[in-house]
Amino acid sequence: MKTNSTIWVIVLSFFTFISSQAQVSRILCGDALYKEYLNQKYPGFKESYEKTLQQISEQVKNNQILKTNTTQYTVNVVVHVVWKDSVENLADSIIYNQIQVLNEDYNRLNADTINLRSIFNPIVGRAGIHFNLFQIIRKHTNTLFNVNLLSGGMPNQMKYDSLGGSDAIDPTHYLNIWVCKIQPIMFGNIQLGQILGFAFPPNNLSNWPSNSGAPDIREDGVVIDYRCFGRNNPNVLTMGSQTITIKGRTPTHEVGHYFGLRHIWGDGATLGNNNCTGDDGIQDTPNANNQSNFDCNTSKNTCVDTNLGWTTVDMPDLIENYMDYSSEDCMNMFTQGQVNWMITTLTGPRSGLLNANSITELNQSVNFQIYPNPAKEEVVIYSSEIQGPMNVRIYDISGKLIQNLNVELMNGKAKLKLNELGEGMYMLHLINEKHSKIMKLLVD
Numbered sequence: 472m473k474t475n476s477t478i479w480v481i482v483l484s485f486f487t488f489i490s491s492q493a494q495v496s497r498i499l500c501g502d503a504l505y506k507e508y509l510n511q512k513y514p515g516f517k518e519s520y521e522k523t524l525q526q527i528s529e530q531v532k533n534n535q536i537l538k539t540n541t542t543q544y545t546v547n548v549v550v551h552v553v554w555k556d557s558v559e560n561l562a563d564s565i566i567y568n569q570i571q572v573l574n575e576d577y578n579r580l581n582a583d584t585i586n587l588r589s590i591f592n593p594i595v596g597r598a599g600i601h602f603n604l605f606q607i608i609r610k611h612t613n614t615l616f617n618v619n620l621l622s623g624g625m626p627n628q629m630k631y632d633s634l635g636g637s638d639a640i641d642p643t644h645y646l647n648i649w650v651c652k653i654q655p656i657m658f659g660n661i662q663l664g665q666i667l668g669f670a671f672p673p674n675n676l677s678n679w680p681s682n683s684g685a686p687d688i689r690e691d692g693v694v695i696d697y698r699c700f701g702r703n704n705p706n707v708l709t710m711g712s713q714t715i716t717i718k719g720r721t722p723t724h725e726v727g728h729y730f731g732l733r734h735i736w737g738d739g740a741t742l743g744n745n746n747c748t749g750d751d752g753i754q755d756t757p758n759a760n761n762q763s764n765f766d767c768n769t770s771k772n773t774c775v776d777t778n779l780g781w782t783t784v785d786m787p788d789l790i791e792n793y794m795d796y797s798s799e800d801c802m803n804m805f806t807q808g809q810v811n812w813m814i815t816t817l818t819g820p821r822s823g824l825l826n827a828n829s830i831t832e833l834n835q836s837v838n839f840q841i842y843p844n845p846a847k848e849e850v851v852i853y854s855s856e857i858q859g860p861m862n863v864r865i866y867d868i869s870g871k872l873i874q875n876l877n878v879e880l881m882n883g884k885a886k887l888k889l890n891e892l893g894e895g896m897y898m899l900h901l902i903n904e905k906h907s908k909i910m911k912l913l914v915d
């Protein structure tokens with residue numbers, strides 16, 4: 472009976488979802504739906520998530536973060552291109568471009584800052600986060616990444632080699648972004664909508680209730696539909712007769728979730744209005760009772776705000792914010808409150824990102840091989856281009872450092888004994904003074 476009633480609730484939601492919209496098809500970010508799914512799969516998740524956000528909020532209130540942020544933080548990014556049809560196998564130039572968009576948007580260097588209505592100038596924030604493209608991993612797949620809200624919610628197969636995806640690289644220290652085709656949300660033959668992306672929210676593991684059953688760390692990261700990645704992406708995303716403007720802002724938005732931000736209208740209103748009762752937990756953002764609909768409606772003012780802390784005038788909805796669902800033409804800013812929130816997350820629950828290996832140069836063109844793979848007792852590292860000393864760090868799948876070795880490539884080769892490793896998947900991080908590459912090794 473429990474199962475039946477769970478399904479019934481979801482079906483009811485679908486009908487609310489359909490009837491509240493003039494058009495059947497709708498585009499959305501999967502964040503709220505994903506959290507709902509996680510809460511079903513891992514009881515206690517929502518409570519824990521709220522608790523972590525509450526803790527961050529307290530830290531911000533206590534001025535542990537400077538109001539004006541001048542620090543520059545570097546986050547290393549691994550992009551997994553998991554493609555089935557060749558159009559999904561995005562060119563390097565598109566990936567580089569998306570990283571550039573992230574760097575512009577998180578440093579207020581975007582060209583469209585001029586479009587912000589001047590009434591919001593007092594609260595503009597600069598996050599000071601620099602995204603460094605650490606590695607691109609390409610994986611051909613035959614898997615369809617279906618969104619199935621009736622049974623499983625957001626797909627996770629793109630995050631596992633064994634399910635047709637690509638295993639995360641050390642999610643504690645690297646921001647993993649999977650780019651793939653997210654299949655539309657279907658109800659029978661009716662297309663209900665399209666998820667553009669979804670992100671795993673932050674959590675502070677030490678604060679989780681002991682019985683909460685934390686989601687697998689291998690699923691931590693951001694998933695983006697291949698049509699929404701890069702401002703120079705040649706693919707076109709349409710819903711019905713509407714063509715969606717893509718300017719690389721879906722990743723900006725999803726990475727915002729990854730750093731703990733909520734939608735500016737509060738996450739309770741994904742399927743309708745929230746009567747201004749839902750809030751994003753950020754003081755300086757004007758509240759909204761619902762999302763923008765991928766438009767640029769500057770007359771939208773759905774809630775009366777009297778407690779923003781920086782003005783006593785009722786402000787219109789902040790459609791220029793990256794955490795709304797406005798057209799990507801209109802989005803151009805985070806607020807200072809959002810920046811404080813993100814930096815508190817980055818230096819708190821996500822501080823592992825700041826302790827990644829400090830290799831700032833992407834050089835994955837170097838030809839490394841490891842064989843045999845799978846391996847049993849030893850593995851050979853081979854490169855036709857590299858000689859001399861090399862540091863080899865072996866991580867388990869959760870990102871825990873297992874071994875840190877110095878080897879010498881003689882005639883391009885070095886042997887590693889694997890006696891101390893149990894069976895399983897490992898990440899070999901090969902580093903010399905100019906090159907860095909992470910490779911997966913299966914020990915069986």
Ligand SMILES: [Zn+2]
Nearest residue numbers: 500501502734
């Ligand atoms: Zn979102």
